Structures are given as structure tokens and as C-alpha cells.
Amino acid sequence: MRIAVNLIRDYARSRRLQFWKRAPASAVDFEAVGQWIPDGGASPESRAMAKEQLAAVWNAAGGLSERQRTVFLLRFVEDMDLLEIAAATGMKEGTVKVHLFRALQAVRERIGRSE
């Protein structure tokens, strides 16, 4: 069962990564994507705030360099740890950390600006 789950996860992950490789950042409509918010029964105010935050992260991700965006997506979308990212990208763990740190700084800056 565990193997089956891992296989499905790997398939979904590789499919998403292929998609990210094919899709140039300019082809992504960040504003439209930022409108997506999961149903949670939250108040209109908190939903509006969540929308703003989401749009800010998307915008920040769109402005990252290719390496920074790859590392950022692998860490925060695919839930990979630093060693897995290093193995997948062929970078050293320290390099992955640096790219991730810069990506997070850019995202934090964008979120702070959106408030």
C-alpha cells in the first residue's frame, strides 16, 4: 500500500514538474490564479486577506530566477526536504539553502508590501 501511494505521489510530482518546466512564468496569469481559495467557511474579510496573500506569493514566485523558483516549488509545493532537492537538482545542499533563502526573502518582501 505504501509503495502504491509513493508511486502515485511520484507520478503526480513528476507530472507537475514537467508542467512547470514547460510553462514559462510569463504564461501564468498570477492575478487569476490568486483568486483561487479553497472552501473553508471563512469570513469574507479573512478570505479577502488570503486572496491578497496568495496573489502576492504567486507574483513573488513569478519574479524569481529559474533556480530559485524550482527550489521554492520543490520545497513548498512538493514538500521535499533539502537533501531531496539537492539530489533532484544536482546542486549542493548549501546552494539549495541559499536559493531557498533568497526566494523566501523575495516572497516575504512581496507579502509585506501587499499589506
Added chain:
Amino acid sequence: MSQHLSSQQISQWMIGERTPQQEQHVRECSECGAELARMEAALALFRGSVRHWSGRQVRVPRPLAPTRRSRGYPARPHPMRWVLVAAALLVLAGVPIYRNAQDRQRQAEIAKADALLLEQVDAEVSRAVPRPMEPLAKLVSWDFSSTDGSDENRRDTTQNEEIR
């Protein structure tokens, strides 16, 4: 540790680099705790939206520009389609022509063979004597040109000599 986490320390925290002092401070400081929670919530939203959006994009690729068909225009045929149609027409038109040429050639050969056969038959029919008797006929020279009966006399003389 009494100071709030700096922007860099928050980013390092998100990567997983944190000291015990920082962990203690976050437990005690509601401001830093709220900042980290806000960041984690934003990233969780981002994760959900990326998975939702990329999954949808992979399943149903959206065209970047409206196509002619979606705008109500008739679809423009591919340029190669006309080449293929022309090639097919050429082949279809070429088959009867080729067959006609073959038939004509065959009929010409038959006619030629017939003519040759007729020539042979004509040559055979027009012989004065049958082929096996040709050597004998060469020995005897007949002259049918004179009509005064001297030929008959000459023939009789020859026959008489042979009898003798």
C-alpha cells in the same frame, strides 16, 4: 533571547534552520508566532493553489490564443493537405492513362505479330512449287513466255530423252 526574529531569521526558520533560543522565543512571543503562522498559511495556500491550478492545466490545456474555429471561422486547411489531395488526384488520373498505354502497346505487338504471320503465310502460298520440291524445280528451267507450241515440243523431247 528577548528580541523579535528578524526577516532573515524568519526566512531561515522557514528553511528549517532554527536555534533552541529562537524556538523558545517563538513560543513566548505572540507577534513572532503570528508572523510565522501568517507565512506558513500563505505558503500552504500557495501549495494548494499550485496543485489545483497545475492539475487543471495538465488535464485541460488552455489555448494561449483563440483559434479560428473558436471564433466562428471555418477551419483553415493545413497547407500539406492540398499537396496530398493533388498527389492523390495525380495517382488516380495516372492509373487509366498508364493502363491505356499498356493496352495500346499490347495491341501494337499483336498487330505486328499478325502482320509477320500473314507475310509468312503469303510467302508460303505464293511459292511456285512446294518447298521440298524446290531443288528439283531448280534443275528444270521452264519458260512459259513463248506460246507457239515450241515449249511443248521441247518438253516432249526432254521426256523422250529421259525415257531413252
